[in-house]
Amino acid sequence: MIAIEIPEKNKFLYMPENLAECDAKQYADFSKLLWMAQEKQISYDQLCYMAVYPLLNLRKSKKKSPEKYENIIRLSEYIDNFFDKDEEGNFTGIKLEFTKNYLPKYRLFYSYYGPDDGFSDVTFGQYIDGLDEYIYYSKTGDIKSLRMLFSIFYLKKNEVYNYRISKKRAEGIFRYVDIRHLYGFFLFFSSMQSFVLQGEIMVMGNPIDLSIIFTKDEKDTFESTIPGTGFRNIITDMAESQVFGPYKGVEKTNLWVVLIRLYELKKKELDDKEKNKTNDSTRA
Known part of the structure; x- marks a missing residue:
């Protein structure tokens, strides 16, 4: 201050x-x-x-x-x-360096509640749907995507996220949501997105660097600033592996549970590569 x-x-x-x-x-x-x-x-x-x-x-x-x-x-x-x-x-x-939701509630005939601080109660499917709208709005400035982003995350108390219901609200009652709350949530999502891409969380007392999830392979020439639809492939891959059950199971799994699992898989991949390099140099 x-x-x-x-x-x-x-x-x-x-x-x-x-x-x-x-x-x-x-x-x-x-x-x-x-x-x-x-x-x-x-x-x-x-x-x-x-x-x-x-x-x-x-x-x-x-x-x-x-x-x-x-x-x-x-x-x-x-x-x-x-x-x-x-x-x-x-x-x-x-500057976007916060994980607190400063606007956790919005009243428009009914009370709608946004995600908890740090997206602690957000599902992976909800996050992916929101990410699509976030990217589209960032590129186009389309107010409809801004409303849809808000609608995906602001639900009635104890309501389970449903894309169709959120879309109906975005095209209906949420047309009257104050821009303060629409853009305020966009900024919160932006800050959380930066945290997901670059942040560090503590798991059982150990620091977990989430950025390794998005580490590119040296042979990968594809350039992207924000992981967008590629994240949807993660749902499919995990559904096939049955880590969290079928496709719907992955969508309904808590965001951080999925990210930690992705971290474990990426770490194993990088450790295996390092081990293979060591073995190759030893044989040489």
Whole structure:
């Protein structure tokens, strides 16, 4: 948090330095501004200026003065902390380093509940369906995919995920979901996706580096930035091996159970390759 002193009012304000330090309201309001900037409805400078108010929980005053305007401009410089930049200072993206769902519930006639922190209650099939929508929205900006991504994960209490029901909601009642929540969840999914691709989890006290799951073979020339439909092949492969039962069994298995199993399989594959290299060099 950044402490900001206002001497004339003998008051301290605290501004988050990144999304991970926001409360639910700050997160939702800032998510909307990020979406507006992405849609080119506002510029980056306007984003920074407008973000000062929700991040400091300030109300916009009807009275405008040059001094107040200058103060907001100075404070808006802190918004740069929310973004990653390269060595030359060029913007590269928003910092996504959190596994907490800041918007766990949405009320629209009924209460709909999003995934727990860290996707701890998400099934592998649910994640794969969400990943498809996430990738499509990232490429096209299609609001329908953004709604569908939200609909896949926000369910009624104790409801079991069903793709057809989620699709019906996305095309129906979820057309009225506030963009704060739609894009706010997209940012959460983005952060979790980065964690899945690069994160480290603890299993029985041992660190597990998930990134090895996506390690490419030296002979593989295929380039991809995000594993998309290839993940669906994992369901088929695991269904054939009967590790978690048939196809539907893999889909309904907890995401982290599947990822840990994939880690074990990948580690065995890499260990076997290393062992074969050692054996070959010994024979030589």
